[in-house]
Amino acid sequence: MASGEFFMEAENQITPERKSLDDRNKMTELERIRHSCAHVMATAILRIWPEAQFAAGPPVENGFYYDLELAHRISPEDFPRIEEEMKKEIKANNVFERTTVTREQAIKDAESGRLGGLAERPGNVSKFKLGNLADIPEGEAISYFRNGDFLDLCAGPHVMRTGNIGAFKLTTVASAYYKGDEKNPQVQRIYGTAFKNKTQLDEYFKMLEEAKRRDHRKIGAEMGLYAIDTEYVGPGMPLWLPKGTVLVEELEKLAKEAEFAAGYVRVRTPHLAREKMYTTSGHLPYYAESMFPPMELKEKDSTPGAEADRYYLKAMNCPHHHRIFAAEPRSYRDLPLRLAEYGCCYRYEQSGELFGLMRVRSLNMNDAHIYCTEEQFAQEFRAVNEMYLHYFKTFGLEKYQMRFSTHDPSKLGQKFVDDPVLWRKTEDMVRRVLVESGINFVEVANEAAFYGPKIDVQVWSAIGREFTIATNQVDFAVPAKFGLTYRDRDNTDKTPLCIHRAPLGTHERFIGFLIEHYAGNFPLWLAPEQVRILTVNDESALCEYAQPIIKELRANMVRVDTDFGSEPIKAKVANAEAARVHTMLVIGARDVEGGNVSVRLHGKGHVGAKPKAEVIAGILEAIRTRAA
RNA sequence: GCCAGCUUAGCUCAGUGGUAGAGCAGCAGUUUUGUAAACUGCUGGUCGUCGGUUCAAAUCCGACAGCUGGCUCCA
Numbered sequence: 001m002a003s004g005e006f007f008m009e010a011e012n013q014i015t016p017e018r019k020s021l022d023d024r025n026k027m028t029e030l031e032r033i034r035h036s037c038a039h040v041m042a043t044a045i046l047r048i049w050p051e052a053q054f055a056a057g058p059p060v061e062n063g064f065y066y067d068l069e070l071a072h073r074i075s076p077e078d079f080p081r082i083e084e085e086m087k088k089e090i091k092a093n094n095v096f097e098r099t100t101v102t103r104e105q106a107i108k109d110a111e112s113g114r115l116g117g118l119a120e121r122p123g124n125v126s127k128f129k130l131g132n133l134a135d136i137p138e139g140e141a142i143s144y145f146r147n148g149d150f151l152d153l154c155a156g157p158h159v160m161r162t163g164n165i166g167a168f169k170l171t172t173v174a175s176a177y178y179k180g181d182e183k184n185p186q187v188q189r190i191y192g193t194a195f196k197n198k199t200q201l202d203e204y205f206k207m208l209e210e211a212k213r214r215d216h217r218k219i220g221a222e223m224g225l226y227a228i229d230t231e232y233v234g235p236g237m238p239l240w241l242p243k244g245t246v247l248v249e250e251l252e253k254l255a256k257e258a259e260f261a262a263g264y265v266r267v268r269t270p271h272l273a274r275e276k277m278y279t280t281s282g283h284l285p286y287y288a289e290s291m292f293p294p295m296e297l298k299e300k301d302s303t304p305g306a307e308a309d310r311y312y313l314k315a316m317n318c319p320h321h322h323r324i325f326a327a328e329p330r331s332y333r334d335l336p337l338r339l340a341e342y343g344c345c346y347r348y349e350q351s352g353e354l355f356g357l358m359r360v361r362s363l364n365m366n367d368a369h370i371y372c373t374e375e376q377f378a379q380e381f382r383a384v385n386e387m388y389l390h391y392f393k394t395f396g397l398e399k400y401q402m403r404f405s406t407h408d409p410s411k412l413g414q415k416f417v418d419d420p421v422l423w424r425k426t427e428d429m430v431r432r433v434l435v436e437s438g439i440n441f442v443e444v445a446n447e448a449a450f451y452g453p454k455i456d457v458q459v460w461s462a463i464g465r466e467f468t469i470a471t472n473q474v475d476f477a478v479p480a481k482f483g484l485t486y487r488d489r490d491n492t493d494k495t496p497l498c499i500h501r502a503p504l505g506t507h508e509r510f511i512g513f514l515i516e517h518y519a520g521n522f523p524l525w526l527a528p529e530q531v532r533i534l535t536v537n538d539e540s541a542l543c544e545y546a547q548p549i550i551k552e553l554r555a556n557m558v559r560v561d562t563d564f565g566s567e568p569i570k571a572k573v574a575n576a577e578a579a580r581v582h583t584m585l586v587i588g589a590r591d592v593e594g595g596n597v598s599v600r601l602h603g604k605g606h607v608g609a610k611p612k613a614e615v616i617a618g619i620l621e622a623i624r625t626r627a628a
Numbered sequence: 629g630c631c632a633g634c635u636u637a638g639c640u641c642a643g644u645g646g647u648a649g650a651g652c653a654g655c656a657g658u659u660u661u662g663u664a665a666a667c668u669g670c671u672g673g674u675c676g677u678c679g680g681u682u683c684a685a686a687u688c689c690g691a692c693a694g695c696u697g698g699c700u701c702c703a
Contacts, residue, residue, distance in 0.1 A: 065698095075632065174698035175631030182700055186630060189698075217696095221639080230694055231676095287703050316703075350629055350701065351694090359702090449703075468702095537660045566660055574664035588662050598663075606663050 027059070027157055030196070034059035036096060036147075036158040037086075037168050037194040038066045043150040044085030045074075045190075046118045054116035054152070055128035055178055055187050062204070063193030067176055069128070074188055079170040082190075086168065093163035094147040098156060106133055106142050106153060118149040128178065128187075129153045167201040168194035216461075216515035217356040220244070223520055223528065223580060225511075226357065236354040236361035238508060243528035246559065247514070248364070248507050250526050252342055254394070254626070255366050255504055258387055264338040264368055269320035271344055275310040280481055281319045291315045292348050292361075317343035318475075318500060321369040322482040325496075330486040335496060336372035336380050342507070343367045357512030358467055366504035371479070371486075371496040377426075380499055382433045384472050388457065388503045389439075395517065396628050400469070401458040402439055404430065405447035416450050417477040426474045426497075427453045451477035459513055469513055473500040520580050521603055524619065525626040527582035531560040531619065533597075534572040536588035538564055545592045549585070549612055556620055577602060583619060 027035065038057035041064075045052050049070050057066030074082075106115070107130065113121030115129040132153060136142055145154040147162050159165065170192040178184035195201040212218065220226050225244035233239060240248055256266070275294065278284040283291070297309040314320065321339045330337070343365050353359050372380050392400065407416040407423050416423070430453050434441050441455070448454055452474035459469045475498040485493035504510050514526070524530055531553060535542040543564050553560045561581075563572045569586065576584045586598040596609040621627075 073632080172697055173632050176699045177630085180700080182630095186699080188631070191698075228695095235694070281703090283703060290701085290703075347702090352629065352699085353701070354695090451703090534663085536662050539660075566658095568659085568661045568666060569663060570661080571665050572663085577664050584663080586663060590662075600663060 029159075031059040032157055032159050033165055033196065034064040034194045035156075036162065037165050037192060038064040039096070039145065039147055039150060039152060039154070039158070040086050040089045040162055040165060040168075041082065041170070041190065041192060042066050042068070042116065042152065043089050043118070043148060044082045045070075046150065047085045048078075048081060050118060051121065051124055053124070053126060053128055056132065060191075063171065063191060065189050065191045067128075067178065067187040067189050069185075069187050074173055074190060076170075076173065083168075083170055089148060090162045090165050092148060093161045095161050096156075096158035097146045098143055098158075099146070100141050100143045103133070103136075103142055106144075109151075110153070114151055115144075115153045117151065126153075131178075165194055166196040167198040168192055169201060169205075214516050214519040215356075216358070216512040219515050219520040220357065220512075225515070225528070234361065235351065236349060236359070238357060238360060238362070244511070246528040247511050247522075247526060251366075251504060251507060251510065254391075255340075255342070258390065259338075259340045259368065262338070262383060262387060263336075264340040267321065267324050267339045267341050269314075269317065269324070269341060269343060271314055271346070272311045273314055273319065275312065277319045277323075278312055281322075281478060282481060283315070283319075287315070290347055290349070292346050313346040314343070315345050315347045317341060317345065317365060317367045318369055318478070318498075319482070321367075322479065322484055322498075325369075325371055325479075325484050326482060330371075330484075330496075332373065332486055332488045332494075335486060336370050336376050337496075338368055338370045340368035355465070357508045357515075358461060358465070360506075360508045363506040363508050365506050366502045366510070368501055370499040370501065371484070372499070373494075374425075374497060377474075377497055377499075378429055378433055381430060381472070381474070382437060384499060384501045384503070385433065385437055385439060385455075387501075388470060388472070391503055394626055395514065397459070397517065399459065402434070402441035403447070403456045403458055404434060404441045404443045405449075405454050405456065406443060406445050407448045407453065408446035411446065415446075416448060417452075419476070422476045423453070426476055430455070430474060449473050449475070451475045461513070461516060467509060467513070469505045469510060470503045471501070471505070472503070474498075475500055522580070522582065523622075523626070523628050524582045525623045527580070528559065529561055529579060529581045530558055530623070531583045531585060532576045532579075532581040533560065533562045533564075533585045533587060534569065534576060535562075535564050536569050536586065538566045539589075541592060542587050542589070546587055549597065549616065552616055553619070558619060558623065573600065585615065 035058060038059070042052075042054050042057060045066075045068065049072055052068050052070040055067035055069070057064065101109075109115050110126040110130040110133060113124040113126055115126040117124075117126065129152075133142070142153070143155055145152055145156055145158055170190060172191045174189045174191065175186045176189040178187050193201070193204060195204060223243060224241050225247065226238045226240055228235070228238050259266075272295075275284065278291075292313045294310040294312050297311070320343070321341070324339055325337065344362065345365060346362050349359060349361055354361070370380050370384070391397075406427050409420065409423075412418045412420060412423075431443075434455070454471060454473035456468045457470040458466055460466055479498050480495045485495055488494045514522070518526075522528070533546045533550065535546065546562065546564075550560055550562065563576065565572070569588075573584065573586075580602055582602050584600040584602070586600060588598070591597055591609060594609065595611055597612050597615050598609045599607040599615055601607055
């Protein structure tokens with residue numbers, strides 16, 4: 001609930017609606033190749049393990065997979081063998097032959113084990129195919145595709161012949177739930193990729209290598225930004241090293257400035273709260289699994305009315321902010337009330353979910369809650385969106401997707417608060433604001449928070465994983481649970497709307513994202529080491545010449561380091577470049593003579609010698625304006 | 629949490645049953661240099677942890693932990 005979702009990605013995979021045959025026929029050539037390659041892989045696996053049962057084998061973003069059940073656990077060691085068989089099938093250049101059958105025939109073939117097999121397999125029913133058959137609506141054609149001996153229940157489409165598959169490679173194995181449902185049995189999922197030709201396949205793997213180089217986990221270690229000490233601190237709980245802390249504090253500074261200008265006030269809240277907080281908010285017991293287990297106090301707390309002596313680490317800030325709203329009587333004159341805090345939260349994410357800085361257990365949220373009236377809502381919501389766009393511009397962020405998540409009327413009262421009128425009203429308000437602001441967005445039904453519609457901003461990590469980097473949510477339900485009211489001008493008490501917003505998400509995820517976005521080459525205002533002064537040798541005259549420059553830069557809060565050692569200048573430059581120092585100022589006898597410094601910019605090379613006052617002024621201006 | 633893979637020095641990696649290695653980094657000297665890496669020497673490891681097999685284990689087997697790629701979850 002509440003800011004609960006702020007740093008979460010939305011579903012990595014939105015459960016796809018069942019595709020119509022028309023939609024399927026829109027598959028691109030590459031998708032056909034990949035889907036066909038999945039059939040070829042199944043053919044190969046069956047030649048080795050004829051008893052394998054296959055479930056589903058679609059093309060996916062970077063390749064394809066096929067789910068199967070098999071007593072033997074397929075491991076990457078088996079890949080060469082499977083790929084060998086696949087090559088044979090491709091070389092055979094069999095036709096993908098489509099036939100349509102009646103449902104009765106299909107059921108008969110599934111029961112004989114023929115579907116997803118090379119031959120009939122008595123006693124080995126094609127159970128997953130039988131399950132898939134049940135999903136095909138009455139009236140829709142039931143089709144088979146056959147290549148060689150392999151006969152599969154499949155809507156297609158495929159390439160003409162197996163030989164049309166240009167180049168392929170098996171990549172990984174995973175376990176997956178049949179039909180993606182946790183309640184279903186697990187199946188083995190074999191992933192592969194395929195392209196029109198070998199060149200494109202090679203390019204794809206080269207691109208993956210490139211992506212690994214800008215992976216925030218790699219750059220984070222190289223630059224000394226953060227460390228994760230699983231032994232003493234714990235998995236998923238990053239320690240910010242001095243250079244990473246610079247990034248954290250620069251972001252906070254940016255946020256504080258933007259929020260101050262937009263009329264927010266700052267608050268601070270403890271990291272713990274009593275159990276009553278989360279029974280009231282509705283987080284317990286339903287979300288207890290995602291929270292760290294409670295701390296039990298040995299002695300009874302004497303507070304009257306205490307439910308229990310249990311304290312929880314907060315997983316979100318909103319309940320605390322709600323209590324700040326409740327701490328004083330509120331008038332309509334106080335609204336909108338915008339409470340902002342870089343709140344520190346803790347969530348017990350499953351171990352398999354942790355991912356560098358992108359998915360962690362301790363996190364600092366760029367959180368704020370805006371309490372307002374219905375009349376004020378559109379204006380406030382628009383202002384929040386403008387703040388997002390301001391940030392995106394600052395960071396040169398262009399590849400993102402705004403996702404507007406709405407409710408599903410059929411799930412009112414279960415997944416969503418049962419107030420159809422307010423849903424319609426708030427969704428209309430949000431949609432209108434988006435359209436009026438000229439913001440591009442996609443609308444996704446059934447993905448709202450349970451208390452109201454929301455907008456998530458999706459971005460992609462270097463290796464292609466999708467994350468919610470920011471979120472903006474409407475809450476028309478939870479303030480009432482906490483009994484929050486304001487006195488309106490008609491002297492009655494009313495419940496405010498609440499906007500939960502986190503345009504910079506969490507420090508952890510946002511910085512993880514920025515590291516990859518910039519590949520560690522941060523703009524001057526963000527760079528952990530902004531300036532390094534390099535002397536051509538260790539003569540004292542050069543070091544002395546540098547002193548007033550250092551003094552002036554530091555007086556203006558510029559992060560400046562020095563390299564006055566006796567190494568050759570080439571080595572000093574190489575070290576500074578490797579450390580991704582934004583601006584290198586080289587000082588030699590010639591510079592001292594002319595009152596200059598020689599400027600070199602990271603990744604851009606030597607810019608030339610300039611008067612030192614001019615260089616200092618330029619640095620200060622670039623930082624002040626947060627130039628890209 | 630599930631499936632698979634991985635875990636050797638701060639980092640990148642070599643080492644398939646017989647006395648733990650290299651490069652980089654670090655430290656100490658030498659060098660005094662004009663824009664991406666001067667030279668010499670030294671330090672540094674209970675080979676993730678625990679248990680087993682063996683005369684002998686980084687190496688073979690098992691359990692556990694962490695990480696990575698997926699799956700599931702994601703208020």
